[in-house]
Amino acid sequence: MQEEQNYNFAYLDEQTKRMIRRALLKALAVPGYQVPFAGREMPMPYGWGTGGIQVTAAILEPEDTLKVIDQGADDTTNAVSIRKFFQKVAGVETTEKTEEASIIQTRHRIPERDLEEGQIMVYQVPIPEPLRFLEPRETETRKMHALEEYGLMHVKLYEDIARHGHIATTYAYPVKVADRYIMDPSPIPKFDNPKLDNSPALQLFGAGREKRIYALPPYTPVKSLDFEDHPFETQTWDEPCALCGATDSYLDEVIMDDKGTRMFVCSDTDYCTTRREAGHVGPDAQAVGEAAE
């Protein structure tokens, strides 16, 4: 793709990059703490991943290979749009293969394949403050983090248990980082929460509209909040991926017709494709193959 000459490498000017870089270093030094940063207006709307894009732009070097996913998929429109943006303004290599990527920018998922040392995950974050829905005021939530006063969060989760018999949070499930800060893992399904824990990859979080950056260094303990008598648990499915037969991946439900027929397929498109290329076959793979022809 033609590299855009009218903008600086990776779009942002050097002063903005330095400001973000300084924030990233402090975010690493205090894992899980949200560092305020002077987020800039980006050429895509707030809510489309401006925080993640600014973080990626600030860490990107010309030799990087970038993967962008939205909902786990490389081919969703927003993932395509962000990937094209970086091809255009940074001229970097892009890939859909998780193992080939040095930087993976994501919205709402963590790839199924285990991440490796040296890889960097960049999460797009809409509301970075895990306490925001319990307390709308920044002045108050900031105090709560300072004092490590997280009782309100436990009360909320416990109310869930009292009402429903279990915790009723399924995504953006709060975690405690290195036994200190409660952190919002971005709206990933809680299925992905265990992947945050002690990951060999570096994980960076950018919230553009709310102007916050936070980070998890590799090998950082990340614990999903729970109670002794109600331990944290992830989602499970009764059936495997219809296409590749995986039983260990997060499945999307696809409505097939107006009679309520449904099928379940991997949300991680690279994971599913790689498995199918290796010869794994799901129960509906043949039917789908025929229909596509």
Added chain:
Amino acid sequence: MYVAVKGGEKAIDNAHRLLAETRRGDTGVAELSVDQIREQLKLAVDRVMTEGSVYDPELAALAIKQARGDLIEAIFLVRAYRTTLPRFGTSKPVETGKMRLERRISATFKDVPGGQVLGPTFDYTHRLIDFALAAEGEPPRAEAREDFSEETLAAPHVLDLLAEEGLVERPERDDEAVPGDITRHPSEFPMDRATRLQSLARGDESYLLALGYSTQRGYAKSHPFAGEIRLGRVSVEYVPEELGFPVEIGEIELTECNMINQFAGSKKVAPQFTRGYGVAMGHGERKAMAMSLVDRSLRAVELGEEVKAPAQDQEFVLEHCDNVQATGFVEHLKLPHYVDFQSELGLVRRMRQEVESNLAEAAE
């Protein structure tokens, strides 16, 4: 049968082409020029400059054209452009007291030194659709003021006259202070007034209008009087480091509103009027007035008033006044959320099952 959603790239390209085509509309109708927008849709251009935070009528007009008349989209375009501009320095504060006036009215005095100048205003028009405009005729020329000259069209601020007597507070003034910059520093609460005014100045006009309106209807003690509204041109001066003295680098049009509000006084301070301040680039009276009402209501803490209305709540008002942020977050709901929805779907199914089995057990 299931067909994976592929070809996002192609779909985006096609959507962009379709957008360009729709923007142009019927090619049998002459295309709008940027000049036409700048000259004939000036109030839209002015709003885009104000909320886009760049004084550049040409750029704002182009943005309006590109945005198909969607002003928030145009403001977004201007902001995204602005953020890439290098920054040479900070101008001297503009002297609105020396404004070359095009319009200047005060609601608090029948006449004021310098006079009431109506200028170009909708205020006393009858809102009847003017079908003559559809016929595209040339409008009649307005009669020039006989005493028109640069000198006579400058006039002191009305509120300064009251301030002489101590009846109204004097505005804080500090020419040496380095102004805060909401585009370079993340917001921190409580926010000082100068920084609040910056946020309000680029804040959404309709949002500030509704909040200002709420203060008039009892959600905050307000009792405002429009002390003065002025529209005109002011010089922008800059002190280049190598020169050490100010040079005029240009002229901009501004609308300024000084609202007068009651203040009961306290044990220490005699009763006096307080001010709310609003300013907009170009001609933006509604914006400047609404802003001055909200500026005043946000001073509640400083003036020892009880904070109980939305318009008095800094975090609420300022964290939600930016329409580029607001529209982004509201509209991002269009993006796929099916992974999270799947999570919720699973949970709701499970909870429904639990309730049903509980009911079944109870029935047995």
Added chain:
Amino acid sequence: MTVQELTPGFSDPVRDAAVSFRCLLNAMSRPGLVRALPVQPDCPAPFNAGATVIALSLLDADTTVWVADSLASPVVTAHIAFHTGAKPVATVGDAAFVFAPIAELPELLPQLSIGTPEYPDRAATLIALVDGFGGAEERRLSGPGIDGNTEMAPIGLNAAGWDVLAMNAGLFPLGVDTFFAGPSSVAALPRSTRISPNAA
């Protein structure tokens, strides 16, 4: 100082800054791990390459800086002023970035800004110049960014220095973050790293 005497900055500013920052990011994300510098700019004496790279990568007009007298040669002062525009401050406790030789760490570190409970990010970053790694005083490190534990021994960091750093770690989430800047490599020790005596 004339333009001729001024040490040049990065030769390819955008690219050099990008790869240098990645090196610093990697260092800060894996405390104790020594990272080779990807670029070797000309250094204004007595700054070494590590200190020069950090200054050029992180400082600008939006940052405050304090340089120890022992390092503040005219060429260093001019280098920072010309290439970064960082604002020098008189009191070390007011500086966001502090450059000092490793020998001054024990005395200096307790004077630096440690941030506030509500804004722990407002703490200083100390850049301690070292001759390299593999020194006499080794300590065991553990905490975020470290798989189990690791050892570190910046040359010139004595027992007193380690004691001060251990006290600093005890302040977490407040505290100073340190880069050890060598002539060809850097390593980081954020406040989150726990320091214990070497097992040996």
